[in-house]
Amino acid sequence: MASGSPFFDDLRNKSEVVDPPQTEEMMDVESVNDPTQTALKSNVTVSSSVHELLECPVCLNAMYPPIHQCLNGHTLCYGCKPRVHNRCPTCRHELGNIRCLALEKVAASLELPCKYQSYGCMGIYPYYSKDKHEKQCVYRPYNCPYAGSECTVIGDIPYLVGHLKDDHKVDMHNGSTFNHRYVKSNPHEVENATWMLTVFSCFGQYFCLHFEAFQLGMAPVYIAFLRFMGDDNEAKNYSYSLEVGGNGRKMIWQGVPRSIRDTHRKVRDSFDGLIIQRNMALFFSGGDRKELKLRVTGRIWKEQ
Ligand SMILES: [Zn+2]
Ligand SMILES: [Zn+2]
Ligand SMILES: [Zn+2]
Ligand SMILES: [Zn+2]
Numbered sequence: 275m276a277s278g279s280p281f282f283d284d285l286r287n288k289s290e291v292v293d294p295p296q297t298e299e300m301m302d303v304e305s306v307n308d309p310t311q312t313a314l315k316s317n318v319t320v321s322s323s324v325h326e327l328l329e330c331p332v333c334l335n336a337m338y339p340p341i342h343q344c345l346n347g348h349t350l351c352y353g354c355k356p357r358v359h360n361r362c363p364t365c366r367h368e369l370g371n372i373r374c375l376a377l378e379k380v381a382a383s384l385e386l387p388c389k390y391q392s393y394g395c396m397g398i399y400p401y402y403s404k405d406k407h408e409k410q411c412v413y414r415p416y417n418c419p420y421a422g423s424e425c426t427v428i429g430d431i432p433y434l435v436g437h438l439k440d441d442h443k444v445d446m447h448n449g450s451t452f453n454h455r456y457v458k459s460n461p462h463e464v465e466n467a468t469w470m471l472t473v474f475s476c477f478g479q480y481f482c483l484h485f486e487a488f489q490l491g492m493a494p495v496y497i498a499f500l501r502f503m504g505d506d507n508e509a510k511n512y513s514y515s516l517e518v519g520g521n522g523r524k525m526i527w528q529g530v531p532r533s534i535r536d537t538h539r540k541v542r543d544s545f546d547g548l549i550i551q552r553n554m555a556l557f558f559s560g561g562d563r564k565e566l567k568l569r570v571t572g573r574i575w576k577e578q
Pocket of ligand 3: 388389390391395396397407408411412413414
């Protein structure tokens, strides 16, 4: 699956291919001889068996108060209780309305490591706030930023950069300026979601440049925008500009890269990028309306 879509003949200036940093071995932190590590490990083992008790037998999610139980002591989460028609899903006895306070209190006393420990998060959280932390954890993996496929790969940034390069054959460019030409021989056919992705490496960071043709109502449009491979608070430290033109016309967009935590589709559908109507694109291309030739130049910089 190459990033060069069949839609565009890619005539971009070739620039140097950057090797992404190697993915680091992540799990290699256990030290058996270290007594503090061993103690921590056994605590975590006890916690995780209690953790299993806190798994709802119906939805398999972690249970939060009020936790219910049947007369025989089988437990159930409050979300599933209305769905089992007052029958215990384990023993089929009548469920009644008994709360399992003991288990709720045990849960309250639990402290568990963040589930993204293997990604580098060292946080230990009370059972009832762990979920909230994990939704915001800065170590939580990113989704693959490659658009146009159902790729389910997740990982940290170095891993995803390698994945984009090796598995999606995405072009990697080094530097903070770029100059691309997108050429299409029949500009009157615009299929939905035709796109290209290029990854830029500069300032020790990675950026994804998306270029896409899509149908907006009846009108074909092109959009180009940049996403930052990292979190939103860091993305805000950068700005970028895109310029498209030709044939005496020019259009400039300046924007802030969006974090790849925001999906490609979300950014596109919010129009947070350089948007070019097809008629305008054909003017830029020289006006014979036979071929679409877009020269997009751009620059990324760091705000002080
Ligand atoms: Zn449940
Ligand atoms: Zn039961
Ligand atoms: Zn965490
Ligand atoms: Zn992918």
